[in-house]
Amino acid sequence: MFLRNTWYVAGWSKDFGRELKAETFLGDEVVIYRKADGTPVALEDACPHRKLPLSDGTIEGDVVVCGYHGLTFDCSGSCVASPTQPGKIPSKAVVRSYPVVDRYRLLWIWMGDPALADPNKIFEVENFDNPDWGYTDGGVLDIDCNYLWIADNLLDPSHVAWVHLTSFAGAGTDDEPLDVERHDDGVIVSRWIYDKPASPYYKDLVKFDGNCDRLQHYQMDFPAIGLNKSVYTPAGTGGPNAPHTDKTYINISYNFMTPIDEDRSRYFWFQHRNTDPHDQAISEKMNAGARMAFEEDRRVLVAVHRGMKNKKTQNLDLGLDKGAKLFRLHLQRLIDQENTALAAE
Numbered sequence: 001m002f003l004r005n006t007w008y009v010a011g012w013s014k015d016f017g018r019e020l021k022a023e024t025f026l027g028d029e030v031v032i033y034r035k036a037d038g039t040p041v042a043l044e045d046a047c048p049h050r051k052l053p054l055s056d057g058t059i060e061g062d063v064v065v066c067g068y069h070g071l072t073f074d075c076s077g078s079c080v081a082s083p084t085q086p087g088k089i090p091s092k093a094v095v096r097s098y099p100v101v102d103r104y105r106l107l108w109i110w111m112g113d114p115a116l117a118d119p120n121k122i123f124e125v126e127n128f129d130n131p132d133w134g135y136t137d138g139g140v141l142d143i144d145c146n147y148l149w150i151a152d153n154l155l156d157p158s159h160v161a162w163v164h165l166t167s168f169a170g171a172g173t174d175d176e177p178l179d180v181e182r183h184d185d186g187v188i189v190s191r192w193i194y195d196k197p198a199s200p201y202y203k204d205l206v207k208f209d210g211n212c213d214r215l216q217h218y219q220m221d222f223p224a225i226g227l228n229k230s231v232y233t234p235a236g237t238g239g240p241n242a243p244h245t246d247k248t249y250i251n252i253s254y255n256f257m258t259p260i261d262e263d264r265s266r267y268f269w270f271q272h273r274n275t276d277p278h279d280q281a282i283s284e285k286m287n288a289g290a291r292m293a294f295e296e297d298r299r300v301l302v303a304v305h306r307g308m309k310n311k312k313t314q315n316l317d318l319g320l321d322k323g324a325k326l327f328r329l330h331l332q333r334l335i336d337q338e339n340t341a342l343a344a345e
């Protein structure tokens with residue numbers, strides 16, 4: 001049901017330390033901790049003896065000791081001690097280990113074949129180290145819905161006109177035509193809206209007065225990363241191939257979804273802008289605004305998940321669903337390919 005050979009966000013790097021943290025990703029129970037030198041470790045969270053979660057045990061040095069009978073596992077998942085029968089470690093005493101990497105303040109986890117886990121395949125955040133760009137602290141939210149409902153939402157520039165009235169809505173967000181484009185790693189739905197006031201969220205952020213040309217660029221990369229780029233530029237200077245001016249304001253909202261299981265998703269985000277790199281007040285204001293908007297999405301998405309799962313009558317699609325349907329189609333192909341390859345092993 002999920003793409004496994006890919007990097008997902010396991011959490012904010014700062015939230016993992018020298019304690020055993022139990023998590024569930026893609027239906028798998030995982031325990032995460034850091035070695036004494038800070039290196040992150042992720043293991044299957046079930047002792048092979050009686051399946052007590054290893055997260056109920058303790059860390060000793062860099063190894064994990066089961067809290068029931070002391071079977072002890074190193075960072076690769078190998079059993080290194082069996083205190084109730086010294087010197088006789090059962091050959092089957094092993095737990096799965098998952099590759100994990102810290103990058104962009106996030107901890108990334110590879111849920112598939114560890115041999116294929118290449119850190120160079122982690123989604124690239126452009127300009128992350130550019131000192132002229134500022135970013136928000138970001139956040140995390142659990143949403144009781146399948147992650148694909150969030151993906152749909154992040155390929156849908158129109159919903160802002162109804163769901164985000166006090167932030168991202170604005171003239172043209174309801175009915176201007178949308179461009180849908182397939183790119184190598186996913187789908188982009190976008191549109192330019194010309195000569196309109198800035199939306200409430202951006203009104204005090206842009207560095208010019210008067211109307212704007214506005215780009216809504218909604219991009220989803222397989223399997224579950226959304227890049228939402230907003231460009232605001234003085235009216236008359238925007239458009240698909242127009243160069244940026246010194247007044248052009250760019251904000252990119254990065255959205256990382258990790259399925260917990262079929263019915264629950266963990267949603268991480270932060271924002272990255274081409275201005276005010278050190279302005280903490282702006283960062284905090286943007287972060288609070290984004291969190292409020294994502295809470296608005298959460299309410300809708302939980303109800304959509306429930307409604308679609310229990311529908312009593314047929315539902316229908318609208319033109320605005322084109323990008324989301326394209327994304328789901330190609331993602332399903334990738335998942336099918338992965339399953340076919342697994343079955344052939």
Ligand code: FES
Pocket residue numbers: 047048049050051052066067068069070071
């Ligand atoms: S359940 Fe872990 S050692 Fe017995």
Ligand SMILES: [Fe+2]
Pocket residue numbers: 153159160163164293297
């Ligand atoms: Fe939204």
